Amino acid sequence: MVSHLPETDFRSCVVHKPCMEDWNATIPMFDWSFLSQEQCEQYYNNITYPGGDAWCNATWDGILCWPPTPRDTEVPLSCPPGKGIDPNKYAYRKCSSDGQWEGRRGREKEGGWSNYNDCFLPTIKDLMDKLYAKSDEDAQMKLHVAEVSRIMEMVGLSISLATVLLSLFIFTYFRSLRNNRTKIHRNLFVAMKIQLLIRLTLYIDQYITRQDVKETQRGIDNTPVVCEGFYVLLEYARTAMFLWMFIEGMYLHNMVTLSVFHDKPNYRIYYLIGWGLPVVMTAVWAAVTAFNYTNTACWWGYNLSPYFWILEGPRLTVIFTNLLFLLNIMRVLITKLQASVSSESLQVKKAVRAAIVLLPLLGITNSLQMIPSPLDRNIFEFAAWSYATTFLTAFQGFFIALIYCFLNNEVRATIRKSWDNYNSQRCIEENRRHSLASFQMYRITAGKRGSQVDCNGSMIQDVQIDAV
Structure with a gap:
């Protein structure tokens, strides 16, 4: 029968030093602050063990330093602080009957196996179970796909940011392009720019801080309040981007379908919807998340919680509303084309072209991100989903800038005229x-x-x- 050694009993021996002959004050006192096996062994080096029983030696598993433990004993240690981890729970490690750390599923393994299953938050634990549902090799391949997807995402976000900034400059610099339609474009591009800048900043910060194995370097990713603030601003920018997509769709729908819509748009209403409403939505979500994620560093895994639907619900509504706008615009376009002398093939071609142009702008591609990741499926399905979703969402800013700025005939004519004027002046x-x-x-x-x-x-x- 396996006995359970209470953590407080053994730790009291270490902290109050009743069984320590020497004490090195430079050694860390937290189980998760050790950096090597040597530090862990030195920490417990001078403990006097009771005779008669076999003991498992002190060992460092790369995360926690496990104390010397008598045989047939399962020792608990508090879970280390980290993203997706509940520090109020415990990790476990078992010493077998022969005084050796026991491996996974009761098998002997060099160094033993630490059970961190209870440390993960329920949402993270569910992901881990799906990831390792088939085999460790399958999980490693999926992790490699995720790493490649992150690289693709970084490249796509960088290109999108560059093209969005250039588009903003073009729409702002040339007076002839300052009309109602491009004014909505500019607000959409500003929301995109904020989102892209924050996302790239967070990714770069994570890359830098995670290269520091000793975790001595502080960054956004491991600084309380600052990290949460960045994610609040990120979600605000994303929500604003969705609502400006809704305004784009509504304005285009009214221009195409409503013959009476010729007055100047009420930009006060547009600004209230595009920039004001996201403040309320993000504030409500942030308050609920802060209340329920008090023990989680940087609210890690917040996008997997049900509270995230405070934001995702309205975003999904925007996507479906824009889809209805698109379908009605397509209906009107096809009706007008049928009234013309164009052939049927040309009608279909124009309608399809219009749909392809509208899809990126109206945010329908973002619906792919709301589909749960198929972690429990085979590697090919997971890779197809991961690469397709990453490509479409990361390069969305580039496609929107390409279609509505660089390939726009009005923009190209304006730039060409400006270039010709420059050459003439020269x-x-x-x-x-x-x-x-x-x-x-x-x-x-x-x-x-x-x-x-x-x-x-x-x-x-x-x-x-x-x-x-």
Whole structure:
């Protein structure tokens, strides 16, 4: 029969040192603050063991330092603080009857096995169970797919940020592009820019801090309050992006379907919906999450909790509403095309093209993120889901900027006109400088032949410069 050694009994021996002959004050006192097996062994090195029983030696499993434990005993230690971990729960490790740490499922294993199952929050534990449902090898392959997806996401977010910033500059710089439609575009791009900047900042911070094995470097990811604040701002920007997508869809729907919609849009209402409503929604979600995630570092796993539907519910409503807008716009477009002399194939082609253009803008691709990850399926299904979802969501900013800015005929015509004006002005300046140089040359070399040069530096004609 296995006995359970209460943690407080053994720890009191260590903390109050009744059985310690020497004490090294430089050794950490928390079970999770050790960095090596040597530190762990040194910490318990001078304990006097009762005779007659076999004991499992002190061991460090990479996370916790487990104390020397008598045989047939299961020792508990408090779960280490971390994301997705409940520090009020316990991890367990069992010493077998022969004084060796017991492996998983009762099998002998070098170094033994630590049971951290109870440490995980229920949502995280459910993910872990799905991840390791088949085999350890299958789980490792899925983790590799997740790493590749993260790299793809970083690349996509960086490209999206660059194109969104360039689009914002174009829509702001050229006065001819400052109309009602592009004004909505600019607000959508601002919300996207904020979201992309925060997400990239968090990813870069996580990469830097996780390279520090000793965890001596502080960053956003491991700083209380600051970390939660970044995620609150991230979710606010995401919610604002969804609502500006809704405004885009509503404005486009009214322009296409309502013949009476010719007045100037009420931007006060638009700003209230696009920037004000997300404040209320995010504040409610943050308050509920803070109340229920008091013991979880940085609210880790909050997107898996039911409280996240305070935000996801309205976002899903926006997606379905924009889908209805899209279907009705398609109906109107097809009706108008049928009234024309276009062939049936051309009608379908135009309708499909319109749908492809609208899909990224109206946020329907974001619905893929709301589908639960198929962790319990085979590696091919999981990889297909992971890569497709990551590509469409990470590059969404790029596609929207491409379709509504870089490929827009009005934008291209404006940029081309500006470029032509710049070249014309440059030509005038060059010809002016050339005329001045010719006049000076005339004064020096009167009676000789000179040349005039066009803006490209080519000789266009010879002129006779005669003295008066």
